[in-house]
Structure formats: structure tokens, C-alpha cells
């Protein structure tokens with residue numbers, strides 16, 4: 001767990017991915033050779049930067065079936081989501097001040113929406129079923145005349161459940177409401193076509209798709225409808241006036257290459273990752289009282305969030321020091337509070353502390369998976385021997401009838 | 408958020424992990440915490456002539472909770488009841504170098520010791 005000098009097997013790809021070596025290579029020239037500002041129209045340094053940015057934009061657009069002119073670059077997924085939410089809410093405030101979103105958003109969407117709520121916007125939070133999916137009819141019913149934005153997460157970063165973005169997009173089209181899809185997770189394996197899915201705004205993050213950190217993109221529809229955004233920062237007029245500031249040429253070259261690799265390799269990656277992930281799940285299911293969090297099938301291939309009943313998640317991780325994973329409830333260790341996603345799923349209070357999130361990626365190997373299975377099973381067995389709850393369970397005690405002593 | 412070496416040592420080599428016969432008059436059992444809070448500790452003591460001759464624990468909780476209860480059993484073994492009651496959670500915090508977010512683990516361990524003693528004493532009283 002110290003992460004220093006120790007061989008770690010990386011199963012935390014949903015926190016961040018390794019930058020693909022081909023991406024790194026594509027970025028390097030833009031640090032020391034072609035370091036010009038793409039806004040410099042009077043010399044070759046500027047033209048070289050502009051060329052790299054055009055190519056990056058083209059590649060990102062290609063990944064989602066968009067036109068290059070509809071893609072703008074940001075500092076990451078968080079900025080893309082913030083710009084989509086604040087940008088639409090403020091630009092269309094005269095039309096209405098109602099937003100529809102879900103109970104399982106990433107904080108990059110949830111917190112801006114909460115901020116708007118404090119400023120007077122009304123928000124409908126759609127609940128999810130126990131697999132993490134929203135109900136399309138509930139969405140239909142939630143949209144009002146003064147609704148200006150529907151913002152929904154695509155692949156969930158904690159549990160991997162994939163929302164039915166095409167159905168959501170169809171409802172939004174029918175009702176004439178702008179649809180923002182937070183697709184930071186999932187573009188490395190899933191096909192999203194902005195037209196087929198009726199998406200008006202789409203957030204992407206470089207470091208979740210084997211690109212660099214600190215770069216992201218936002219797709220903004222230009223036709224039917226033409227979506228306008230109020231910018232969050234003001235400055236040099238870049239990115240059609242929606243996102244000011246000198247463009248991050250190396251980051252964009254990297255993000256473009258990352259997007260291109262996803263487009264070319266996503267089908268093969270999906271098949272391989274799904275097989276490895278399912279092998280892991282099957283091994284864990286040989287233990288009693290193991291539960292999957294998330295949708296059984298409509299789920300990102302890298303996602304394996306499981307609850308090992310009667311074992312506290314942090315101790316399970318401590319028992320497999322070679323494996324880098326996340327606590328499945330993603331509770332920030334500062335508060336020790338279970339996450340809003342686990343709560344929204346209705347995961348029982350007792351199970352919420354027992355979950356752990358393995359997230360596989362493009363570079364995960366079968367040998368690593370086998371090693372992780374072995375360490376995790378060893379840790380789980382050891383900790384169940386140590387667990388008073390497991391002992392009670394084995395003795396047939398009905399734990400729901402116990403009055404626990406706590407303050 | 409690295410663990411102290413002592414926490415890791417107790418986690419890797421828990422002392423006195425297991426169970427005593429909870430129906431015995433000589434055994435006091437304390438169970439504290441709650442699954443929904445993420446920690447449950449069971450601490451048991453076996454008492455002869457007012458002295459704790461054996462102690463066992465089982466814990467559901469993070470590494471610090473496991474280490475706190477493991478340490479508690481190590482300490483109470485050989486103590487008189489009066490000595491064991493005097494153990495403070497701050498002693499455990501200091502010994503294991505627990506960070507502020509883990510102090511509640513030491514509190515639970517102290518409560519577990521006291522609950523086990525109480526259980527033992529009420530068994531003796533009702534004899």
C-alpha cells in the first residue's frame with residue numbers, strides 16, 4: 001500500500017489509466033520542437049501547433065461521430081462537465097431554471113448542479129434501480145416546460161452501469177431539451193454516436209482513455225439545435241469563445257491519439273477485458289456471500305465492484321498489498337461516509353462497507369488477473385476467519401435482530 | 408494514507424484471534440460497534456481469581472480496528488480486572504500511531520474491553 005518500490009498490480013483504471021506509450025510518443029514533439037502557440041498565425045511554430053490541434057480535434061470528433069468544429073478542448077473531464085452544466089443553465093436561464101439529472105452522477109456534474117440549486121435553479125434527481133439504471137418513463141415525466149438541461153452519466157465510474165443513452169437522447173429530442181452525456185468513462189470500449197444517441201453535449205476526459213491527465217474535450221452540437229454556452233473563463237477568444245485560453249498542444253495531440261487508438265482498438269479491447277473481468281468475477285463467486293454492485297450485463301467491461309459480505313473493504317485491500325484497487329464505496333477516507341452512488345443503489349447499510357472496486361484496463365494481463373484473484377481470495381478467507389459477523393452468520397444468528405452498541 | 412508498521416504487524420500477525428466459550432461463567436464477552444458503521448469488535452476474556460488468563464478477539468473493520476483489538480487482547484492478558492478497566496483508548500492510539508480519522512477504532516477497543524468485563528461481572532453476580 002505504500003506504493004514505493006513495491007511491485008503493484010494495477011486494478012484502478014477507473015481512477016486513472018496508464019498513458020499509452022503511443023500517446024506519449026505523439027505528444028513529445030510539442031514540448032521541445034513544435035512549442036509554438038496555435039494562435040500565432042504569422043510563423044511556422046504557430047502553424048505546426050495549429051496543425052496538431054486540428055488533427056487532435058478531428059480524431060476526437062471521429063471517435064463520437066461528430067464534426068471537428070463541434071469539439072472544444074478543456075483541462076479535463078471536470079471542466080467539460082462544469083462548462084456543460086453551468087454554460088447551458090446560464091445561457092438559457094431566461095427560458096427556464098429547471099434541470100433533470102440522476103442520483104448517480106460524478107461530482108463533476110453533481111456539485112455544479114447543487115451550486116445552481118443554491119442560486120435558485122430547481123433540480124429533479126432521477127432515482128436508479130438496484131442495478132444503477134434510471135427509468136426512461138420517469139425521465140419523460142420529469143421534463144417540464146422550463147427544463148433547459150438533462151445531464152446523465154454514461155458509464156458509471158463506481159459500478160460501471162451503462163445508461164441507455166440512445167433512449168434518453170430520444171426523449172430529450174422529443175421534448176426539445178438539451179442533453180448532456182458525461183461520457184468520461186467508457187469511450188475506450190463503447191460506441192457512442194452523437195447523432196444516433198441524440199446527444200447535444202458530451203464530456204470526455206483524456207486520462208480515462210489512456211491519454212494524459214489535464215486534458216479533456218466537450219462536444220457541443222452545432223446544428224439542430226445549435227447549442228450555445230456561456231463561458232466560465234474569459235480571455236483570448238479561443239474555442240469559438242466558449243473556452244478561452246491558449247490551447248494545450250501536447251495534451252491535445254495526446255488526447256487525439258488516445259481517441260484514435262480507442263476507435264481502432266475498442267472492439268478487441270472490449271472482448272479481452274470482458275473475458276478477464278468475468279474470470280475474476282467467477283472466481284470470487286466461489287466464495288459464499290459475494291454480491292455484484294452494478295448491472296449484471298449492461299456494464300463497462302473493466303468494472304467489477306463487489307461486496308464481500310462480513311468483510312470490511314479497507315481491510316480486504318490491506319490484505320492484498322500487491323494489488324492497487326479502490327474501496328468500492330469510494331468513501332473518501334476523510335469522512336468514512338459511503339458514497340451517494342452506493343446509497344442510490346439501495347445497497348444495504350451492512351453491505352456498503354464491504355465493497356471493493358476492481359477496474360481493469362487495456363494493459364491488464366491474464367497473469368495479473370490470476371495474481372489478483374489469488375491475493376483477494378487469500379485476504380477474504382483470512383478476514384472471514386477474523387470476522388465476528390461471519391461467525392454469527394455461520395451460527396445462524398439473525399443479525400437484523402441484534403441491537404448493536406454504538407454511539 | 409500509509410499504515411504504521413505496528414498496525415501492519417498486528418494485521419499480518421493478529422495476536423489472540425479466535426473465540427472462547429461464551430457460555431462459560433469464567434468468560435466475559437463484549438461486542439461493540441455496528442455493521443452499518445463499518446466496525447464490529449468482539450473481545451472475550453477468561454478470568455480466574457480476578458486475573459485475566461486468556462483473551463481472544465474477532466473484528467470486522469479496517470486494519471486499524473483489527474490492530475486495536477489485537478493489541479487490546481495482548482495487553483489485557485495477565486492483567487487484573489482493575490488494571491484492564493484502566494486501559495485508555497489514548498494508550499492504544501499512541502502505541503499504534505493511529506491517525507486522527509482512526510481514533511474511533513481505539514475507542515471501540517476500549518469499549519470492547521469494558522463490555523467484556525461487564526459481561527463477566529454480571530455473570531458472576533447472578534451466580
Ligand SMILES: Cc1ncc(COP(=O)(O)O)c(C=O)c1O
Nearest residue numbers: 076077078106108157184185205
Ligand atoms: C464519470 C466521470 N465524470 C467526470 C470525471 C472527471 O474527469 P477528470 O478527472 O478528467 O477531471 C470523471 C473522472 O474522475 C468521471 O469518472
